[in-house]
Amino acid sequence: MKFVSESHENAWNKALKLLDPTPAELEHGLELHQSCFAMDHFGFLPYGTWNEMFVDTWNELKAKNIGQRELSNRMNPVHYDQCCFNAACAERFRAVMRASGLKCMVHTVAEGKGHEADFKRMSCNMQLLRIFRDTIVQAGTPEDIRKINGEGKIAVIWSVNGPPFAGKLEDPCEELEWVDVWRRMGVRLMHMSYNRRNFAADGCAESADAGLSELGRELVAKLNEAGIIVDVPHTGKRSSIEAARVSEKPIMASHTGARALFDFIRCKDDETLRAIADKDGLIGVYAVAGMLGGSSDLLMMLKHIRYIADLIGVDHVGIGTDGMYMHLWPTSDNVANYANAEFSASWWGNWKDHPYDRSKSAESHYGSLAWLNWPLFTVGLVKYGFRDDEIARILGQNFLRVFEANRA
Secondary structure (H helix, E strand, O other), X not given: OOOOOHHHHHHHHHHHHHHOOOHHHHHHHHHHHHHOOOEEEEEOOOOOOOOHHHHHHHHHHHXXXXXXXXXXXXXXXXXXXXXXXXXXXXXXXXXXXXXXXXXXXXXXXXOOOOHHHXXXXXXXXXXXXXXXXXXXXXXXXXXXHHHHHHOOOEEEEEEEOOOOOOOOOOOHHHHHHHHHHHHHHOEEEEEOOOOOOOOOOOEOOOOOOOOOOHHHHHHHHHHHHHOOEXXXXXXXXXXXXXXXXXXXOOOEEEEEEEOOOOOOOOEEOHHHHHHHHHOOOEEEEOOOHHHOOOOOOHHHHHHHHHHHHHHHOHHHEEEOOOOOOOOOXXXXXXXXXXXXXXXXXXXXOOOOOOOOOHHHHHHHHOOOOOHHHHHHHHHHHHHOOOOHHHHHHHHHHHHHHHHHHOOO
């Protein structure tokens, strides 16, 4: 194995120690990962690093007291620009993508906060595609994926974390026409909501659990028409079940877990899992340590996969890490947020009343769940007794079925 960094090697060894595969299991799992169509059902492409230039830029802006929200907005493009135009970062990007062994990944390109913010984020991702066109290519159909893979490149499918509503509720075209704009941009998965309630659906952090609105039902129909997969990983129980039942096409919960194993808002209970499977849909299990419960490591992630496969069938489970490659992370001594800032991602995602254990994030980024341990995820499936054909379905064939069924 050729490692792209010391942290990659350390994370790999941590996962190997945890899995403790026999030489035969390790060899077979790595060969399977190489030969199968392996994909991340929801994740993030790697971008810049927390190097000296980034830290200096951050601190210079912070010294101007521009505020936490503006600081976040201005620094997000810096990550992408460094990745594209810093030679060391660009070289690492290519190495990381190749080392993952993936043939395809769903990559979130916008957060659904508003058209202007989403377009700015999309522009950064369009630049990534242009600069790294020798490595990654955007895909909009199963045929695109096959062609891209045939050229030895990795297919990237765009996702957004919420519907692009105007929110005026005066004109159906004004609210729903943006779905077509996002489709033309290449978006193929769309969240119904992100933790909080929006005009379509309740999020998983809403206590009311009110289900889909009438506009939400119209949105599901519009997404079906546009060929965009309805995605409910951050959506509440009732809204998720109703979305599955209302949709004419299979839906997904691209990155979640089983609530039977960990009682947390981001996990789906058995009723919801069955409702998605009944529509021939797909559940992606995430690699977020603080949201898995138990040992909060790769073994726990595999337990979630096994539980869901046993409950609803191996045809309805995959892996959506909700993760990315992390090269370096600054210490609190050199990069600090504004204390008590009113704007924060925790407020936007309504995490305050539903916190998860962020102290376990090192396990997600640098431990057994590190994004570059993807080949060892496949080894883990071998260890957990899945057959080769079942592993092929979990790694990507199930997604291709859902992707094809949602074709416009």
